[in-house]
Amino acid sequence: MVQLDETEAAFAITNPGVGSFERVPETPRREHARRTTDALRFRNRAVAAGLWNGREELLAGLGAPQAWIPSKYFYDSLGSQLFNAITHLPEYYPTRTEAAIFSRNIGDIARVVGSGRTMIDLGAGNCEKAASLFGALKPAHYVAVDISAEYLETALVRLRRRYPEISMTGLGLDMAEGLSLPDSVPEAKRLFFYPGSSIGNFAPADAAGFLSDLRRQCQQQGGLLIGVDLVKEKAILDAAYDDALGLTAAFNLNALNNVNAVLGSDFDVRDWRHCGFFNQAQSRAEMHVETRMAVDVRWPGGSRLFEAGERIHTENSYKYSLEEFGALLRRTGFRNVTTWTDQRNWFALYYATA
Ligand code: AVJ
Numbered sequence: 001m002v003q004l005d006e007t008e009a010a011f012a013i014t015n016p017g018v019g020s021f022e023r024v025p026e027t028p029r030r031e032h033a034r035r036t037t038d039a040l041r042f043r044n045r046a047v048a049a050g051l052w053n054g055r056e057e058l059l060a061g062l063g064a065p066q067a068w069i070p071s072k073y074f075y076d077s078l079g080s081q082l083f084n085a086i087t088h089l090p091e092y093y094p095t096r097t098e099a100a101i102f103s104r105n106i107g108d109i110a111r112v113v114g115s116g117r118t119m120i121d122l123g124a125g126n127c128e129k130a131a132s133l134f135g136a137l138k139p140a141h142y143v144a145v146d147i148s149a150e151y152l153e154t155a156l157v158r159l160r161r162r163y164p165e166i167s168m169t170g171l172g173l174d175m176a177e178g179l180s181l182p183d184s185v186p187e188a189k190r191l192f193f194y195p196g197s198s199i200g201n202f203a204p205a206d207a208a209g210f211l212s213d214l215r216r217q218c219q220q221q222g223g224l225l226i227g228v229d230l231v232k233e234k235a236i237l238d239a240a241y242d243d244a245l246g247l248t249a250a251f252n253l254n255a256l257n258n259v260n261a262v263l264g265s266d267f268d269v270r271d272w273r274h275c276g277f278f279n280q281a282q283s284r285a286e287m288h289v290e291t292r293m294a295v296d297v298r299w300p301g302g303s304r305l306f307e308a309g310e311r312i313h314t315e316n317s318y319k320y321s322l323e324e325f326g327a328l329l330r331r332t333g334f335r336n337v338t339t340w341t342d343q344r345n346w347f348a349l350y351y352a353t354a
Contacts, residue, residue, distance in 0.1 A: 058263055061312075062297075062304060068313040071201050072147050072174055073255040073262070080125060080151040082251040089247060091239040094197055097347040098227045102133070105340045105349075110136040112338055112351055113225060117191040121145060122175060123198045127155040130193060134163055143185055145171045179213060187219040197229035197347070200284070200317040204328070207318070211332035218354030224334060225351050231319045232346055234278045241276030241285045241317070249274030252287050255314055265299035275311065278319075287315040322348055 061068040074083065087095035102109065115138035121130045124144035134142075142163075146152040149172025156170045169184065192214050199207050214224055241248055252274045256267035272295075275288040288311040296305050306312075320328070322345065326337050334352035341348045 055262060058259060059302065063302070066313065067304070067306075067311070069255055069259060070176070071315045072176065073258045074251060074315070075146075075148040075151075076254070076258045076261070077148065077151050079251060079254050079258060080148040082247060082254060084126060086243070086247050086251060089243050089245065091243040092248075093236070093240060094229050094347055097342050098195060098197075098349065099129075099132075101340050101342055101347060101349050106136050109225075109340070109349075109351070113137055113191060113223070116140045117189045117221075118143065118186045119191045119193055120181070120185070122179070122192060122194045123196065124152060124155070126151070127159050129195050131159055131162070134166065137191075139166060139191065140189075141167045141169070141186060143169045143171065143181070145173060145175065145179070147172065147174050175210075179217065181217065188221060190218050190222045192218070192222075192224045192226075194224065195227040197227055197317070199226060200229055200319065201315065202318070203316065204318060208328060208332050211329065211334070215333040215354050222354035223352060224329075224354075225349070228325045228348050228350065229317070229319050230341075230346055230348055231283055231321055234280055237278035237285055237319070238276075241278070241287060242274070246274075248276055248287075252276065252289060252314055256289065263299045265297055267297055268295070271295045282316075283319050285315075285317040285319065286313065288313050325350065
């Protein structure tokens with residue numbers, strides 16, 4: 001008999017009627033094991049491909065005149081936990097503002113979105129946002145996608161126990177590589193769920209490409225529920241990306257440790273400081289790491305000397321106006337755009353159909 005551990009099981013397509021794996025008789029259990037293996041292979045291929053391309057991309061970024069590191073390097077397990085901690089900071093308003101928009105309008109949102117859908121959670125993290133909507137939206141299937149595969153697995157194992165009636169799939173992949181869903185994800189009634197303004201990490205032209213791609217993956221009754229951070233006073237944005245406790249600094253600098261793990265480089269976090277601020281001209285929050293002194297960084301097959309005060313660009317987080325993002329949705333083929341915001345107009349939630 002094939003032994004399945006809980007973590008592997010989370011990556012299978014679970015059968016809603018079945019309950020826990022322990023109670024499944026031997027033959028269906030083998031069937032589950034096979035499907036689990038398929039799901040895991042899919043995941044491993046995706047992650048391996050992501051890291052392989054990532055390595056190339058990393059070398060290109062570190063070698064560029066203005067050095068950069070892709071933002072996905074924030075999200076190893078520690079990085080995902082640091083981000084979660086950031087969402088509790090007084091300065092980091094997006095998460096709680098978005099949550100308030102959801103709770104104030106949940107009846108309206110549920111009516112517009114409807115139930116029984118296949119909810120595809122893009123950048124699911126700890127899956128808590130989606131889970132908080134399960135009661136109102138009653139999805140039939142839940143597909144969680146995140147680059148932080150281990151962190152996602154842990155979250156899904158817990159979620160499966162809490163919601164045995166919803167079938168669940170986990171996919172550890174890099175969405176920047178294009179979103180390819182396995183055949184097991186139903187095509188009809190897809191609800192792409194992209195909260196938290198993660199769309200802001202794409203430059204506007206790439207955001208348009210990504211949204212068009214999502215729209216193409218919507219068949220009958222498909223739609224998108226997306227959270228977007230809005231342009232506001234610079235001081236508010238500066239504080240949100242450079243908090244007093246230094247959690248954002250730790251989150252930013254941790255990318256260097258993740259790069260060391262992937263590339264075998266020898267970045268020493270102590271040689272670098274955090275920079276986070278709002279760039280008004282480009283309508284984006286930016287993060288960089290800046291050297292405290294001249295540092296020589298080495299990795300297998302290469303090295304680079306960074307001068308004192310030289311920066312590596314680690315993130316852009318674009319901010320939109322309410323109208324601008326609505327227009328972007330329509331331009332990428334979405335229709336029936338509905339919007340909810342908070343009283344200060346700091347954050348917006350959009351639902352649009354394909
Ligand atoms: C997860 C990309 C939405 O841009 O605000 C938090 C990441 N960066 N603090 C954001 C982040 C600095 C966050 N997103």
